Amino acid sequence: xxxxxxxxxxxxxxxxxxxxxxxxxxxxxxxxxxxxxxxxxxxxxxxxxxxxxxxxxxxxxxxxxxxxxxxxxxxxxxxxxxxxxxxxxxxxxxxxxxxxxxxxxxxxxxxxxxxxxxxxxxxxxxxxxxxxxxxxxxxxxxxxxxxxxxxxxxxxxxxxxxxxxxxxxxxxxxxxxxxxxxxxxxxxxxxxxxxxxxxxxxxxxxxxxxxxxxxxxxxxxxxxxxxxxxxxxxxxxxxxxxxxxxxxxxxxxxxxxxxxxxxxxxxxxxxxxxxxxxxxxxxxxxxxxxxxxxxxxxxxxxxxxxxxxxxxxxxxxxxxxxxxxxxxxxxxxxxxxxxxxxxxxxxxxxxxxxxxxxxxxxxxxxxxxxxxxxxxxxxxxxxxxxxxxxxxxxxxxxxxxxxxxxxxxxxxxxxxxxxxxxxxxxxxxxxxxxxxxxxxxxxxxxxxxxxxxxxxxxxxxxxxxxxxxxxxxxxxxxxxxxxxxxxxxx
Amino acid sequence: xxxxxxxxxxxxxxxxxxxxxxxxxxxxxxxxxxxxxxxxxxxxxxxxxxxxxxxxxxxxxxxxxxxxxxxxxxxxxxxxxxxxxxxxxxxxxxxxxxxxxxxxxxxxxxxxxxxxxxxxxxxxxxxxxxxxxxxxxxxxxxxxxxxxxxxxxxxxxxxxxxxxxxxxxxxxxxxxxxxxxxxxxxxxxxxxxxxxxxxxxxxxxxxxxxxxxxxxxxxxxxxxxxxxxxxxxxxxxxxxxxxxxxxxxxxxxxxxxxxxxxxxxxxxxxxxxxxxxxxxxxxxxxxxxxxxxxxxxxxxxxxxxxxxxxxxxxxxxxxxxxxxxxxxxxxxxxxxxxxxxxxxxxxxxxxxxxxxxxxxxxxxxxxxxxxxxxxxxxxxxxxxxxxxxxxxxxxxxxxxxxxxxxxxx
Numbered sequence: 001x002x003x004x005x006x007x008x009x010x011x012x013x014x015x016x017x018x019x020x021x022x023x024x025x026x027x028x029x030x031x032x033x034x035x036x037x038x039x040x041x042x043x044x045x046x047x048x049x050x051x052x053x054x055x056x057x058x059x060x061x062x063x064x065x066x067x068x069x070x071x072x073x074x075x076x077x078x079x080x081x082x083x084x085x086x087x088x089x090x091x092x093x094x095x096x097x098x099x100x101x102x103x104x105x106x107x108x109x110x111x112x113x114x115x116x117x118x119x120x121x122x123x124x125x126x127x128x129x130x131x132x133x134x135x136x137x138x139x140x141x142x143x144x145x146x147x148x149x150x151x152x153x154x155x156x157x158x159x160x161x162x163x164x165x166x167x168x169x170x171x172x173x174x175x176x177x178x179x180x181x182x183x184x185x186x187x188x189x190x191x192x193x194x195x196x197x198x199x200x201x202x203x204x205x206x207x208x209x210x211x212x213x214x215x216x217x218x219x220x221x222x223x224x225x226x227x228x229x230x231x232x233x234x235x236x237x238x239x240x241x242x243x244x245x246x247x248x249x250x251x252x253x254x255x256x257x258x259x260x261x262x263x264x265x266x267x268x269x270x271x272x273x274x275x276x277x278x279x280x281x282x283x284x285x286x287x288x289x290x291x292x293x294x295x296x297x298x299x300x301x302x303x304x305x306x307x308x309x310x311x312x313x314x315x316x317x318x319x320x321x322x323x324x325x326x327x328x329x330x331x332x333x334x335x336x337x338x339x340x341x342x343x344x345x346x347x348x349x350x351x352x353x354x355x356x357x358x359x360x361x362x363x364x365x366x367x368x369x370x371x372x373x374x375x376x377x378x379x380x381x382x383x384x385x386x387x388x389x390x391x392x393x394x395x396x397x398x399x400x401x402x403x404x405x406x407x408x409x410x411x412x413x414x415x416x417x418x419x420x421x422x423x424x425x426x427x428x429x430x431x432x433x434x435x436x437x438x439x440x441x442x443x444x445x446x447x448x449x450x451x452x453x454x455x456x457x458x459x460x461x462x463x464x465x466x467x468x469x470x471x472x473x474x475x476x477x478x479x480x481x482x483x484x485x486x487x488x489x490x
Numbered sequence: 491x492x493x494x495x496x497x498x499x500x501x502x503x504x505x506x507x508x509x510x511x512x513x514x515x516x517x518x519x520x521x522x523x524x525x526x527x528x529x530x531x532x533x534x535x536x537x538x539x540x541x542x543x544x545x546x547x548x549x550x551x552x553x554x555x556x557x558x559x560x561x562x563x564x565x566x567x568x569x570x571x572x573x574x575x576x577x578x579x580x581x582x583x584x585x586x587x588x589x590x591x592x593x594x595x596x597x598x599x600x601x602x603x604x605x606x607x608x609x610x611x612x613x614x615x616x617x618x619x620x621x622x623x624x625x626x627x628x629x630x631x632x633x634x635x636x637x638x639x640x641x642x643x644x645x646x647x648x649x650x651x652x653x654x655x656x657x658x659x660x661x662x663x664x665x666x667x668x669x670x671x672x673x674x675x676x677x678x679x680x681x682x683x684x685x686x687x688x689x690x691x692x693x694x695x696x697x698x699x700x701x702x703x704x705x706x707x708x709x710x711x712x713x714x715x716x717x718x719x720x721x722x723x724x725x726x727x728x729x730x731x732x733x734x735x736x737x738x739x740x741x742x743x744x745x746x747x748x749x750x751x752x753x754x755x756x757x758x759x760x761x762x763x764x765x766x767x768x769x770x771x772x773x774x775x776x777x778x779x780x781x782x783x784x785x786x787x788x789x790x791x792x793x794x795x796x797x798x799x800x801x802x803x804x805x806x807x808x809x810x811x812x813x814x815x816x817x818x819x820x821x822x823x824x825x826x827x828x829x830x831x832x833x834x835x836x837x838x839x840x841x842x843x844x845x846x847x848x849x850x851x852x853x854x855x856x857x858x859x860x861x862x863x864x865x866x867x868x869x870x871x872x873x874x875x876x877x878x879x880x881x882x883x884x885x886x887x888x889x890x891x892x893x894x895x896x897x898x899x
Contacts, residue, residue, distance in 0.1 A: 037889075040495070044525065045889055051509060141656035142640075165808035172801040179795045182529050185641050187560045187615040187776060188791040189529075196536050199529035199561065214835070221827040224862065266650060321669065322646035326495065332646075333502045337509055339743060344673040388862035389873055392855045399838070400881055404891050406526065412839045420832060427823060446794040451640050455609050455656060 005127070008355030012363055017060050020053070021360060024061035025368045028068020029375075032084050033076055035209050036401020039069035040326035047334055055338040055353055060360035062334065066327050067364055070270065070307045071115040071372060078107045078299070079382055082213045082394055086204045087270035087306040089436045090278045092212065094291065094298030101294050104383065105238035108376045110248045110296055111303040112369060113240075118256040118304035119365035122311020125260055126318070127358050133264050134319045142451035143462050145267050147472035149445040152272050154476045155279035156434040157483030164484065166430045174438020175445075177202055184443070185450045197410040204271070206402050206411045207418055207439050211432050213398035214419020217391050219426055224387065238377040240296075248300040254280055255304030262305075263312020266324040267448070270309040271440045277305035279479070311361070318342055318354060491548040493534020495527035498644065503576065503708050504549040506740055507731060516730045519545075522890060530557030530614055532565065539569045544716040547573060547724065551708040555760075555767050556616040560776045567760055570711040571721055574728040575751040575759060577741060578705040579663040580683040581622045582692060584676040586655045594680040594698050597659060598630060605636040611648045611657035615641045616776045618706040619648075619661040621767060622682055624774050629700040634773045652676060663706060665745030687745070707749065707763075709756065725752050830861055846896020851878035 011017070027046075031037045043062050050058040073088035078095035091111070098107040125133075156171050157164070180191045181201025192198040240248065255277045262273035281301040282288045291298050313324035321343030323329035335342050340350060347354055382390070402415045422432055456462035464470045492504035501523070508521045524546075526534035531554040538548045548570075558566050583594065591597045601608045605627070612619030620641070624634040640657050642648040645666040652660035653675045660667075660676075664687060670676040678692035682704045686694060695702045712724060731737055732750055741748050751759055771777050838854040855874030860866055885891045 044501075044523070045891075047505060048508065048512070048522070051513070138650060138654035141651065141654055163809075163812055165805050165812050169802065169805040169809055172798055172805055175798045176795070176802060179798060182561065183791050184643070185615060186791055187530075187557070187641075189561055190791060190795060196529075196533060196564070200527065200533055218828055218831055221831040221861070222823045222825070225824050225827065266647060316650075320646075320650070322650055329495070329498070333505060336502055336744075337505055339739070341669060341743070343669045344675070345669055386863065388859040388870065391862045392858040392870075392874065393877065395835075395858055396851060396855060396877060396881065400885065400893070403893070404885070404889075407524075407891060409839065409843055409894075412842070416832075416835050416839060419835075423828065442794075442798070449794075454638055454640050457606055457609075457638065 001127070004351065004355045005359060007352070008357075008359035009362075011056055011352060011356035012060055012360040016057055017360065018363070018367075020057050020061040021064050021364045021367050022371070024064020025068040025364055025371055026064075028065035028070075029072040029075075029368070029372060030068075031065070032069035032072020032074075034401055035076065035082060035084050035213055035398045036205055036404050038085055038205065038326070039066045040330050041404070042069070043327065043330045043334070047330075047337065050334075051337070055335075055340065056356040056360070058334065058338075059331070059353070059357045060364065062331055063357065063361045064364035064367065066310050066331075067115070067119050067307060067361070067368055069327075070310045071112060071303070071368055073306070074111040074115075074299070074303050075108065075379055078104055078111070079379060080390065080394060081216050082398065083208055085270075085306075086208050086436060086440060087274050087309075088303075089208060089212070089271070089433050090274040090302040091299055093278070093433060094294050094296070097292070097294030098296065098299065099383070103294065103296075104380045105376055106240045106244050106296065107299050108379060109238070109240045109373070110244060110252075110300045112372045112376065114248065114252040114255065114300045114304035115307040116365050116369040117252040118259060118306075118308035119311055119368070120362065121253075121256040122260045122263070122308040122314075123358060123361040123365065126311055126314050126361070130315045130319050133315055137264050137266065137316060139468065140265055140267075141466070142448045142455060143466050143469040144472065145265070146445060146448040146452055147463065147469040147476065148262075148265070148268060148272070149441050149448060151472055151476040151479065152275055152437070153441060153445070154480040154483065155275045156437060157480055163429070166428075167434055170425065170430050170432065171434040171438045174435035174440075175442040176438075177207065177435070178439045178442025179446070184447045185454075195410075197406075197408060200406075201443070202414060202418075202439065203405050203411070204436065204439050205405050206414055208436055209398045209402045210415040210418030211422040211435055213394055214415060215422030215426060215432065217395055218419060218423035220387070220391055222423070222427070238380055244296050247296050250284070251281055251297040251300035252304040254284065255301035256308040258301075259305030259308030260312040263309030263324065264315045266313075266316050266322050267444065269325060269440070270306045270313075271437070273305040273309040274302035275437055277301040283479075283482075314361070318346060318357075320344065321346070491524050491526060491534055491538060491546055493526050493531035493538075493548060493550065493554070495525055498527070500531065500549045500551060500708065501525060506737075507549065507576075507710070507728075510731045510734055510736045510740075511727065513736060514731065514734045516727050516734075529561060530554060530617070532557050532561055532563045535563070535567075535570075536565050538711075538713055539565050542713045542715045544712055544720045544724075547710055547712045549576075549708060549710055551618075552621075552706050552763065552767070553614060553617040555764050556618075556621070556771060556776075557614075559764075559768050559771055560616045567711065567764070569714050571714055571716040572756045572760055573710040573712050573721065573724050573752065574732075575707060575709045575749055575756050576728075576732075577746040578707045578749040579665060579744075579746050580681050580687070580705050581618060581661055582664045582667060582671075582678050582682070583622075583659055583661055583680045583695075584652055584667055584671065584678050585659050586652055587674055587677055588655065589658075589677065591659070591679065592677075594693065594695065597679060598626075598698060598700075601627075602630055602632060605632050606638050608659065609638045609640055609657040611640045611642055611651045611660040612662060613642060613644060613648060615639065616771055616774070618704070620774065621770050622661055622702070622704055624770050625702045625704055626695065626700060628770070628773065629702050634770070635775045637774065649676070663745075668745055683747075705747070709760070728752075827861065831858075834858060834861065842896075843894050844896060847893035848878055848882050849896060850894075851881070 073085035077083040077088045077091040081096040259273040281297045316322040317328040492501040494500045627634045645662040680695045681692045841850040859870035
């Protein structure tokens with residue numbers, strides 16, 4: 001294996017490889033920062049331009065884009081409370097609070113280093129335990145996925161500082177928005193009111209832009225004349241203190257493990273990984289009540305988790321030829337355009353490519369760190385930009401990003417409507433992040449429940465007779481009880 | 491146009507066609523792939539018809555026919571001009587490697603005895619995979635409404651569920667799952683072709699005495715308004731592509747069957763498929779809501795939305811109750827500015843198409859900066875014009891995502 005890896009590095013560590021790797025992480029970071037345009041769309045736009053490249057070089061670039069986007073998503077979450085991707089929604093909870101306290105630099109740094117640690121960890125695991133994990137992932141059937149979704153939903157109990165009934169209402173609102181469109185099991189259209197654009201459902205990216213970007217701008221409009229102190233105007237140092245390092249390190253590691261494991265499961269996704277990681281951080285903390293006020297663990301864990309989940313989703317892609325995320329689905333298509341077929345035979349038939357790719361993932365992670373640490377100082381300077389320009393820029397990038405998801409003006413109307421809902425919710429003290437979680441999880445939890453019940457021919461005991469599902473549900477139950485207790489005490 | 495999200499089956503085909511047209515220099519103009527995913531392609535179909543531009547052609551397949559029928563779509567393939575049938579792909583029935591079913595006959599016997607005990611994993615509800623099982627059920631004298639079908643988002647997800655033993659058997663394209671059978675993770679029991687694909691390949695369904703031969707297929711269509719000359723030109727381009735060695739290699743490596751039809755022959759083929767699929771989908775109960783398939787989970791499409799509705803009511807009541815108990819100190823809200831910001835956004839969305847991105851965005855940004863700074867400054871104006879132009883250029887010329895051009899287009 002060591003020899004394979006060395007030969008992989010020999011393939012990837014060329015001037016050309018480094019150049020395209022650097023290009024990849026730069027593009028990835030940029031699209032991560034911009035709301036709406038994600039890595040899947042970017043790679044598919046770039047595909048025609050890469051026909052002339054050899055596959056290894058192209059995949060070095062794609063890997064860089066994927067990891068870069070996962071990292072870049074955190075930047076705007078932290079600075080202006082506008083997540084670049086759904087997987088960075090959780091980062092707003094503590095990241096934005098840190099920025100308001102003048103700790104934007106530390107938050108960005110822990111996200112950058114955490115992404116590096118997680119990406120490297122995930123790539124190492126991909127190399128070492130991929131075949132073993134594949135068999136674990138295969139045992140994860142609909143009942144287990146259902147249990148995992150339930151567990152993720154219980155994390156809302158620990159989100160933010162808002163009241164429990166309000167958090168629940170926000171979650172149900174998200175679950176309700178998630179039911180719009182054609183449902184997967186019998187193909188019926190629900191709540192589409194004859195509007196063809198709604199058949200595909202509300203895209204989570206569109207929802208996140210509406211709820212966060214538009215909501216934030218309206219919030220600014222409502223409060224800017226009444227609040228005298230502009231609280232986000234001091235930027236502080238662009239690095240982490242010794243204490244930040246001490247607190248971040250365990251969070252990075254926990255986030256890496258959780259994110260990687262969730263990433264390996266083809267039906268879960270990075271957004272789930274970040275919510276689970278946030279909950280793990282809260283539970284591991286001695287001061288869980290401080291979460292939501294700007295604690296560094298709340299940024300370090302989820303930001304590590306989304307990068308580790310990107311690495312994890314490469315496991316089913318390379319080992320089985322099964323994409324675990326939108327981005328890996330595009331990578332699968334790219335493999336096929338090069339006449340390659342990822343799957344059980346890829347490791348033996350194209351071992352050069354596989355090891356070149358693994359080596360390139362290590363390299364793009366390192367490049368990501370090299371590119372982004374110096375950029376932190378520049379990003380925090382964004383807070384010095386006059387508010388009028390900043391708000392205009394947020395609106396412009398978020399509307400164009402929402403438009404780009406489906407090239408649809410209808411989506412812009414949806415963004416606007418959801419933005420107004422979001423503003424009214426904030427005004428009355430409702431949390432926003434549970435809505436996004438509900439939109440992501442709603443369709444999945446329903447689908448896995450109905451699949452499970454179909455498999456068991458209507459017997460609900462399937463959820464307790466399958467050991468793995470039963471254990472996860474038990475953990476979910478305990479988490480819920482502990483979460484509500486903690487709330488009552490505080 | 492590929493009417494799926496990047497990475498889906500039609501997307502792959504579209505990209506392959508694009509690549510070959512470019513590499514073989516068949517067309518004098520550059521070809522791009524645009525993705526319009528959702529609703530098994532009917533969203534892409536609506537857009538193709540709405541655009542009515544003969545320079546936009548679309549890859550589609552059998553699953554789109556079913557989606558049009560089951561969603562009672564307002565648009566159909568009669569609103570298009572078919573260009574060429576590209577390929578056919580036969581369907582396989584597979585079980586996990588450790589399944590007790592060694593032959594298709596054993597599986598069939600149990601299916602006849604207790605249809606609901608056999609869970610079938612496959613692609614979208616009503617798609618080619620589902621249709622194959624319905625055809626088998628009809629031929630075997632089982633009511634297709636009794637099929638216990640578990641829909642997955644694609645062949646990959648379906649493969650995982652079969653390999654993991656979560657469903658009794660699975661259905662997918664032969665080429666898509668062949669590598670899993672080759673490495674011993676799946677066992678093929680039967681294939682839906684007339685002949686075995688190889689002497690050591692899986693037996694046909696016909697060999698077990700059921701007269702079922704069916705396949706999935708993919709084709710290229712253009713909008714209805716395409717004039718005969720353009721249609722001829724497009725057909726010739728696709729013919730050229732089909733003759734290329736690249737296409738032949740792709741057919742072999744994906745285990746696709748070369749089947750090429752154009753013109754009136756293709757129109758008749760699509761009509762025939764549409765009639766057959768309508769009949770079979772009706773027998774499963776997917777076409778009219780009053781006549782839905784047996785749902786063994788007893789969990790229909792409306793149970794979850796109703797539960798969410800109850801949850802919404804319950805938590806609203808809890809919020810109201812809590813409110814009565816205490817009232818938080820609210821910020822003083824500047825409703826005038828909020829209202830102004832909302833109006834600007836509404837105006838922007840409405841103006842975007844008629845006036846074009848460049849003009850609407852510049853005006854919008856000038857207004858927004860005015861709203862948030864209470865002054866028109868040269869700086870804000872310059873910022874608005876430059877950023878709008880930069881984003882327009884980036885999207886239209888670099889990313890090639892067309893923004894509305896409006897007045898300048």
